[in-house]
Amino acid sequence: MYYSEPEAQLNNRQLYCPRGKVQGGSGSINAMIYMRGQPHDFDDWERAGNRGWGFRDVLPYFKRLESHPAGDTKYHGSKGKIRISSMKEGAHAICRTFVEGARQTGFPLTGDFNGEHYEGAGIYDLNARNGERSSSSFEYLHPALSRKNLRIERNVTVRRVLFDGKRAMGVQASRKGEALQFRAKREVIMSAGAVDSPKLMQLSGLGEHALLAKHGIPVVHELPAVGKNLQDHLCVSFYYRATVKTLNDELRPLFGKVKAALQYLTARKGPLSMSVNQSGGFFKGDTAEAEPNLQLYFNPLSYRIPKSSKAQL
Numbered sequence: 001m002y003y004s005e006p007e008a009q010l011n012n013r014q015l016y017c018p019r020g021k022v023q024g025g026s027g028s029i030n031a032m033i034y035m036r037g038q039p040h041d042f043d044d045w046e047r048a049g050n051r052g053w054g055f056r057d058v059l060p061y062f063k064r065l066e067s068h069p070a071g072d073t074k075y076h077g078s079k080g081k082i083r084i085s086s087m088k089e090g091a092h093a094i095c096r097t098f099v100e101g102a103r104q105t106g107f108p109l110t111g112d113f114n115g116e117h118y119e120g121a122g123i124y125d126l127n128a129r130n131g132e133r134s135s136s137s138f139e140y141l142h143p144a145l146s147r148k149n150l151r152i153e154r155n156v157t158v159r160r161v162l163f164d165g166k167r168a169m170g171v172q173a174s175r176k177g178e179a180l181q182f183r184a185k186r187e188v189i190m191s192a193g194a195v196d197s198p199k200l201m202q203l204s205g206l207g208e209h210a211l212l213a214k215h216g217i218p219v220v221h222e223l224p225a226v227g228k229n230l231q232d233h234l235c236v237s238f239y240y241r242a243t244v245k246t247l248n249d250e251l252r253p254l255f256g257k258v259k260a261a262l263q264y265l266t267a268r269k270g271p272l273s274m275s276v277n278q279s280g281g282f283f284k285g286d287t288a289e290a291e292p293n294l295q296l297y298f299n300p301l302s303y304r305i306p307k308s309s310k311a312q313l
């Protein structure tokens with residue numbers, strides 16, 4: 001439940017920036033929309049000088065991680081650990097109306113956002129199997145839990161990386177106020193996400209000298225770019241009053257809640273087996289754009305973002 005610092009370009013508003021503080025990270029709490037990066041984004045990376053990051057280079061890995069209902073095709077794989085399911089059958093009626101509306105307005109439609117044509121409107125795929133989240137934690141970590149060379153320390157917050165000169169050799173951490181230290185025999189891998197990794201780097205003495213000095217953090221290595229230039233997908237929500245029943249109408253009465261629960265428990269179907277984001281698409285904000293630069297979600301319900309004080313790790 002993080003909030004950003006006041007954004008000068010957004011009238012100093014603080015934007016909601018949730019992260020999953022849990023095993024599996026945000027992948028354990030996210031909306032389960034199975035969406036790869038767009039091919040041209042990877043090709044842009046490659047053009048910027050990053051060999052091995054073009055779409056043709058990363059596609060085999062995307063195929064390898066998934067078990068897709070389409071089977072083995074040019075764009076999909078059938079033997080991976082992450083189970084993909086389609087929401088086409090179960091999506092709320094109002095989502096189909098959205099897709100039909102897009103068609104009538106002249107926008108293209110797509111049946112597979114991870115296939116050949118991602119531009120246009122459609123119903124999203126889900127990383128779920130049988131109505132349950134299929135995430136890196138469930139599919140990769142859980143089966144490996146019994147390995148002798150794996151130990152998970154739960155409820156532990158890493159406070160900083162420890163260095164021997166400029167070589168990372170462990171981490172200092174805490175669990176419910178108790179100080180802990182872990183030493184690495186070979187390497188320290190930091191995977192705390194786009195928000196917490198740079199924060200942890202700064203706390204460890206990797207960052208802009210003046211900033212670290214202001215907070216009394218000894219500089220291990222000056223890297224002024226750490227913690228700067230985060231670019232995220234800015235999301236704007238529009239709410240419309242619907243003239244047909246939405247999921248809010250269906251789930252508000254007790255009867256609706258019981259029905260959805262029974263549907264889920266008996267058949268692993270219904271709204272509780274799916275994402276709140278069911279339809280949407282990729283569109284060009286301007287016809288002059290070479291590639292789509294907008295992603296839409298069209299949801300069958302509306303909800304409020306929780307107001308909280310700034311969460312701290």
Ligand SMILES: Cc1cc2nc3c(=O)[nH]c(=O)nc-3n(C[C@H](O)[C@H](O)[C@H](O)COP(=O)(O)OP(=O)(O)OC[C@H]3O[C@@H](n4cnc5c(N)ncnc54)[C@H](O)[C@@H]3O)c2cc1C
Pocket residue numbers: 018019020021022023024025026027028029030031032033034035156157158159191192193194196197200313
């Ligand atoms: C609400 C929400 C909805 C989303 N919906 C979708 C979606 O539908 N489809 C999609 O593709 N993507 C979605 N995303 C984005 C996607 O989940 C993230 O891009 C992805 O999980 C990022 O992975 P990561 O490993 O980089 O970081 P994270 O998943 O954030 O993992 C970081 C991990 O590090 C841990 N950590 C951080 N700091 C410390 C510390 N100091 N000590 C110990 N541990 C620490 C965290 O607890 C967490 O477990 C969504 C994200 C959110 C938050």
